Amino acid sequence: MTQEREPTAQGALEHRELVEQREVRIQRLERLRAAGVDGYGGRFAAGESIAAARDRYAAAAAAGGGEPAAEIGARVAGRVRAYRAMGKAIFADIEDESGRIQLFVQRDVVGDELFALFRLVDLADWLGVEGVLFTTRTGEVTIRVARFELLCKALRPMPEKWHGLRDIEKRHRQRYLDLAAHPPVRELFRTRSRIVREMRRFMDSRGFMEVETPMMQPIPGGAAARPFVTHHEALGADLYLRIAPELYLKRLLVGGFQRIYEINRNFRNEGLSRRHNPEFTMLEAYEAFGDCRTMMDLVEALVLEVADAVIGGRTLAQPDGREVHLEPPWRRARYDELVAEAAGRDWRALDAPARERRAAELGVAVEAGLTEAELANQVFEKLVEPNLIDPTFVIELPAELVPLARYVPGDPRHVDVFELVIGGQEIAPGYSELNDPLLQRQRFEEQALARRAAGGEDADPAHRLDEDFLTAIEHGMPPAGGMGLGVDRLTVILTGAESIRDVILFPQMRPLAAAAPSAPADGSDVPAGAAAAP
Numbered sequence: 001m002t003q004e005r006e007p008t009a010q011g012a013l014e015h016r017e018l019v020e021q022r023e024v025r026i027q028r029l030e031r032l033r034a035a036g037v038d039g040y041g042g043r044f045a046a047g048e049s050i051a052a053a054r055d056r057y058a059a060a061a062a063a064g065g066g067e068p069a070a071e072i073g074a075r076v077a078g079r080v081r082a083y084r085a086m087g088k089a090i091f092a093d094i095e096d097e098s099g100r101i102q103l104f105v106q107r108d109v110v111g112d113e114l115f116a117l118f119r120l121v122d123l124a125d126w127l128g129v130e131g132v133l134f135t136t137r138t139g140e141v142t143i144r145v146a147r148f149e150l151l152c153k154a155l156r157p158m159p160e161k162w163h164g165l166r167d168i169e170k171r172h173r174q175r176y177l178d179l180a181a182h183p184p185v186r187e188l189f190r191t192r193s194r195i196v197r198e199m200r201r202f203m204d205s206r207g208f209m210e211v212e213t214p215m216m217q218p219i220p221g222g223a224a225a226r227p228f229v230t231h232h233e234a235l236g237a238d239l240y241l242r243i244a245p246e247l248y249l250k251r252l253l254v255g256g257f258q259r260i261y262e263i264n265r266n267f268r269n270e271g272l273s274r275r276h277n278p279e280f281t282m283l284e285a286y287e288a289f290g291d292c293r294t295m296m297d298l299v300e301a302l303v304l305e306v307a308d309a310v311i312g313g314r315t316l317a318q319p320d321g322r323e324v325h326l327e328p329p330w331r332r333a334r335y336d337e338l339v340a341e342a343a344g345r346d347w348r349a350l351d352a353p354a355r356e357r358r359a360a361e362l363g364v365a366v367e368a369g370l371t372e373a374e375l376a377n378q379v380f381e382k383l384v385e386p387n388l389i390d391p392t393f394v395i396e397l398p399a400e401l402v403p404l405a406r407y408v409p410g411d412p413r414h415v416d417v418f419e420l421v422i423g424g425q426e427i428a429p430g431y432s433e434l435n436d437p438l439l440q441r442q443r444f445e446e447q448a449l450a451r452r453a454a455g456g457e458d459a460d461p462a463h464r465l466d467e468d469f470l471t472a473i474e475h476g477m478p479p480a481g482g483m484g485l486g487v488d489r490l491t492v493i494l495t496g497a498e499s500i501r502d503v504i505l506f507p508q509m510r511p512l513a514a515a516a517p518s519a520p521a522d523g524s525d526v527p528a529g530a531a532a533a534p
Contacts, residue, residue: 222246
């Protein structure tokens, strides 16, 4: 993100020009109002989209052997994107979500009064028009306008076509301009919408029921993350925006639902980066009587069906030039083996000081007080994960990292979980869920002790044990598999986007007045001192 700095001479000139343009547009609005035109119209019943009008005209022309047998009327609405006055005629282009079409406005057709009003139209205004379709000598399908309505007078211009909205931060901060100026950006978000729709269709087709769980929780749980806090006046209590829906979804398993999912918004008060946004979207699912492998099969099938339906292929180009190949079967690799490949086969045999030295030699930042599992995880995140490009299920993680999962049978050092990594980033974790209430309480208490030893976080009310959840599973939670799939990250992988901010309509941004002087302008990592949200 850009730092605050004195405007350049070019920037000052552009600002003055925008101020002058706004003043001219306001003057034109006043002239329109003096002529009885509001400038901000109400409903306009467009008969169809611009693309539909074009298609209807093309079909009539084809049926007539090149020219329609009769006049083809059109009634459409859109934003003015081009304007060319030529004496007694004006050509303009309007654009709606489906495409563009040219307008031809003749004074002899619309009359002196309407023609004079059309001269007060500016680029970016919204118009409703009615007229007859025809083809110009240059082959352009055009509407010969008979009537028009000014639906909205734009007081500011759109970014100039060739030299406009190129600043990455401005595109994220003023997404409405990004969408209006760049049709490929609109298409990207249509693609995201189709991805979510296909995910929902897939889950429904597998017999999963969609549910909703609280976004404000008295105790945030289901992940190790710093929550956002708010206060409920009527209850006189602090509440926390959820960091994960897990503990509430598991309560539903106790209640008797066997296949459930939620496409949810989560909030983590942590870092901003190319891969992290404090507010993000997950699909989280649970299946009674399943396990970690059930969830691996489920998420693999889901991603493949979504890719086939939305992207139309299983080879995905990435911004760095690499390709992701989704063709199954997907690799499954043990976490310890991957760490040993990166840090040395003798890694597990080293004592703590030797492991720290080895990690430092490999370029891994070594913080004071890291446990063996935490240090290994630093090695994994820095040296292993970025190099897992094709889909890889990383299995059997250290138990210390995942307190809500079952142990690997006969191995209390590891839990029966996976992390699905695609394109060098984690896309989905999944577990064989822990349903032993006594062991779950013990694991929570151990986690609390570890927090206290690491810096006193256990004093924070947000880190209280969730007694209601523990009570719930004492009533009996069936064995289950669970998984969470990052919708934003999956969209990045499928579309080849540069950053998670490119696939979130309104990503969180640092306030302009508080922009950090050292923060990069290209949207790269903004350190936050803690693990950031998916």
